[in-house]
Amino acid sequence: MWKLVPVAGPAREPYRLLTGVEYIVGRKNCGILIEDDQSISRNHAVLTANFSVTNLSQTDEIPTLTIKDNSKYGTFVNEEKMQNGLSLTLKTRDRITFGVFESKFRVEYEPLVACSSCLDVAGKTALNQAVLQLGGLTVNNWTEECTHLVMISVKVTIKTICALICGRPIVKPEYFTEFLKAVQSKKQPPQIESFYPPIDEPAIGSKNIDLSGRQERKQIFKGKTFVFLNAKQHKKLSSAVVFGGGDARLITEKNEEEDSFFSAPGTCVVDVGITDSQNLIPDSQKKWIHSIMDMLQRVSDLFLKQSLDWQLFS
16 A cells, blocks of 8 residues: 655654545645645645556556646655656655745555455455555465455464464455545544454364464474475465475485485474375375484474483483
């Protein structure tokens, strides 16, 4: 979302700019009102944010913000006077001065990429409409550029894990519709804490579950190497490991790694969980995976025995 942030005069809230809306800057009856400045015209300038493409599939797409000067005393962008009647495309951190006194602002773009999970078609459509008006994008797959995960109720999915690890909040869809209403009525944005979805996982309950964006989670796997023995698991889960600061490696029979590699400190071997129903895994691979797991179990049993001996005789 584009914002017009005051940088001079008394402290004021930034103006948040919705896409598809013409914001007139002036001294009377307008969207961005500047009073007590005699160099401001009644219709001084116009700001408009719009997406320049119709196929919004890239998470780095942002709406284009343009400004048009209609004033008597001028509008200045980065201290250069605009040509009256012509439009100019703005960039984040550009400085704007309306008139010749202290009506100074800075433009900023605040990224908004909402990833949806477990929403029906109607829910996705409503979310997309609200987020687009707020100058953001909606996506179906989680990437590091995502700023929010949107769910009606929280279930443990790979998207949920990635959102928590990336330090991004998980919110209900209503958060964005209420945010839109707040901008339209020039009110404060809603408190995000009021829009955390309920936990829908009986196994973990709902007590003391923190759905806020905790940045320390980004280092939760630091110094760890997660070894995957199955390509399907690696494709599904490796991104979460990397987001958390860890290393993800896919190891197959062809790698011919020594047993010591799998039992090295900081190495976590992900259990494939082979069952009789998993007939797609070749028998030779199943046998190899079982041998790895048996070896790790023997190492674990030996470590436990040594630990007990130390406690008994120390």
